[in-house]
Amino acid sequence: MPAAIPLVGSLLSGPVGGVVNSVVGGIAGNLGAGGAGGAGGPGGIFGNLLGGIGKSFGKLFGRKKKKRHHQCQPKPQCCSQQHIQFPTQQNPLGQLGNLGDVLGGLVKMLQDLIGKLTGSTAGGAAGAAGAAGAAGAAAGAAAGATGSGTPAGSASGKGEYAALNSLQGEVDSLKEKLKSGKATRGEELDFQEKSSQLTRLFEMLSTMIRQQSDMTKTAIQNIR
Amino acid sequence: MAQALATVPENALEKVIAGELPFNVYFGFNRGQLDAMAALGFNLYEQGRNRDAERIFKGLIALDSKLFYGYAGMGAMALSEEKLDEALSYLRKAAELEPNDPTIHANLGETLLRQAKFDEAAAEFEKALALDADEDDPGANRARAIIDGMEIVVSELTRLQKAAGQA
Numbered sequence: 577m578p579a580a581i582p583l584v585g586s587l588l589s590g591p592v593g594g595v596v597n598s599v600v601g602g603i604a605g606n607l608g609a610g611g612a613g614g615a616g617g618p619g620g621i622f623g624n625l626l627g628g629i630g631k632s633f634g635k636l637f638g639r640k641k642k643k644r645h646h647q648c649q650p651k652p653q654c655c656s657q658q659h660i661q662f663p664t665q666q667n668p669l670g671q672l673g674n675l676g677d678v679l680g681g682l683v684k685m686l687q688d689l690i691g692k693l694t695g696s697t698a699g700g701a702a703g704a705a706g707a708a709g710a711a712g713a714a715a716g717a718a719a720g721a722t723g724s725g726t727p728a729g730s731a732s733g734k735g736e737y738a739a740l741n742s743l744q745g746e747v748d749s750l751k752e753k754l755k756s757g758k759a760t761r762g763e764e765l766d767f768q769e770k771s772s773q774l775t776r777l778f779e780m781l782s783t784m785i786r787q788q789s790d791m792t793k794t795a796i797q798n799i800r
Numbered sequence: 801m802a803q804a805l806a807t808v809p810e811n812a813l814e815k816v817i818a819g820e821l822p823f824n825v826y827f828g829f830n831r832g833q834l835d836a837m838a839a840l841g842f843n844l845y846e847q848g849r850n851r852d853a854e855r856i857f858k859g860l861i862a863l864d865s866k867l868f869y870g871y872a873g874m875g876a877m878a879l880s881e882e883k884l885d886e887a888l889s890y891l892r893k894a895a896e897l898e899p900n901d902p903t904i905h906a907n908l909g910e911t912l913l914r915q916a917k918f919d920e921a922a923a924e925f926e927k928a929l930a931l932d933a934d935e936d937d938p939g940a941n942r943a944r945a946i947i948d949g950m951e952i953v954v955s956e957l958t959r960l961q962k963a964a965g966q967a
Contacts, residue, residue, distance in 0.1 A: 587956055588949050595942070596949035602882065602914030624916075626961065629954050632918035636925055637951040641944075642935045648945035649938050652876040652910065654842045655869065655894075656903045656937050660835050668843065671836035682827070743826050746813035766817045773823060773862035780837070780859020783852050787840065 592648035669788050679785055686778040689747060690771065822864035829863065838869035845877055853877060868897035872904055879911050887911045902931035903939025910946060 584597040607624050672679075750767065753759050759767070808825055815821040829837070841856030853873065860870035875890035891908045898904060909924035925943050932940035 583956060583960075584949075584953055587952050592945045592949050595946060596953060598882075599910070599914055599946060599950070600953060602884070603916045606914070606916040626954060626957055628916065628918040629950065630958075632922040633925075633947065633950065633954075636922055636929075636947050637954070639929070646935065646941040646944040646948070647938070648949075649942045651846070652879045652907050653903045653939035653942065654838075654845065654876045655872040655898070656901045656932075656939060658937075659898060659901050660838060660869070668836040668839040671832060672840070743808075743813060746811070750813060750817075763817075770813075770817050770823075776855075776858045776862040777823060779855045780862070783855040783859075784837065784840065787844075787852070 590648070591650045594650070595648055669784075672784060672788070679781055679788075683778060683781045683785065685744075686774060686781065689744060690774050690778060819865070822866065824863045827863065834860070834864070834867065834869070838873065841869070841873050845873060845880075850877055850881070866897060868894045868901070868904075871897065872901070872907075875904070875911075876907055879907055882914070884911055884915050888915070900931060902928045902937045905931065906937075906939045906943035909943055913946070913950075 584600055585593060587593075588596055603625060750759075754764060754767065809815065809821070812821060812825050816823055816825065824834075837856060837860060841853050841860065844850075844853035844856065854877065857870040857873035857877070860867060861874075871890045871894035875887050875894055878884075878887035878890060887907070888911050891904060891911060894901070894904045895908060905924045905928035909921045909928060912918075912921035912924060915921075925947060928940045928943050931937075935941060935944070
């Protein structure tokens with residue numbers, strides 16, 4: 577089987593050669609590690625590959641094709657375009673841009689919420705607290721990047737953040753429940769998991785704002 | 801966005817914690833905005849900015865765990881980094897949420913093939929190819945190119961094995 581790897585390079589060129597080479601290397605590693613019936617020496621691996629693929633891929637190898645060659649994307653794609661209702665020729669940041677300063681306000685409110693949540697779990701969420709710290713640093717960067725400067729206090733006074741205000745209220749009451757010892761261990765763990773999710777949301781929104789800011793800077797530089 | 805912000809149900813956080821509602825109930829991002837966020841994540845991954853892409857994909861999962869984009873993105877990225885167990889876990893979840901996406905099945909097939917799980921890999925590749933009958937989908941076409949490449953390699957190895965046996 578190891579002999580098959582240099583063989584791939586001599587048989588296939590271009591992106592497909594690189595991808596198939598990597599696939600064959602992966603198979604060799606897994607067969608050698610005892611996958612798919614064990615190795616049994618190099619001869620065994622060789623036999624397992626030919627026997628295993630030949631048996632399982634018989635229908636695929638002999639199939640009819642509409643096109644003679646298929647372009648091999650160098651990286652795995654994420655999903656089919658038919659399932660994403662967004663025209664790929666459009667700039668996604670353009671679509672998100674209509675959220676305007678709302679994103680900046682949301683990021684700041686999320687930062688507050690994460691602080692509340694991580695503070696509520698009696699020091700049991702060291703990881704989450706660390707994440708919130710990192711998120712806090714990112715928030716500073718995000719706020720600097722957007723220049724929106726909407727302070728959380730003033731954001732909470734705005735009607736457009738009413739939903740997150742209600743979330744703040746709900747977090748307060750849940751915190752009380754946790755502090756009073758009425759919550760079960762399961763509820764506490766669920767609560768910590770949601771804290772982590774909020775941190776991930778925060779990081780996503782911060783990243784989006786940073787992308788927008790980078791793009792704006794590039795556009796301004798190009799105009800100059 | 802404003803419309804959803806105005807209609808947050810009572811005790812929403814408890815429902816979010818119980819998994820009955822997504823976090824997006826608080827944000828009210830519409831489908832177009834969620835798709836644009838996914839497209840941003842996919843673009844970042846294509847550009848090799850994997851850590852930024854990861855933040856978008858994990859954020860999408862946190863926002864709505866019933867939406868397949870984040871899992872599909874994380875799965876493709878893990879596969880490209882050859883983190884096969886991680887890829888398998890994300891891609892299986894993506895396929896469960898969106899069973900009709902040829903690219904997800906193609907990625908699952910490739911992951912399983914790399915793990916030398918030939919029967920399962922072939923089954924996933926067959927699904928991918930069947931879902932893209934016109935042979936237009938780039939993800940399914942990557943699978944076709946891999947299958948064709950493997951066919952050439954296996955055929956050559958078989959020839960060499962026979963020749964060695966005769967010698």
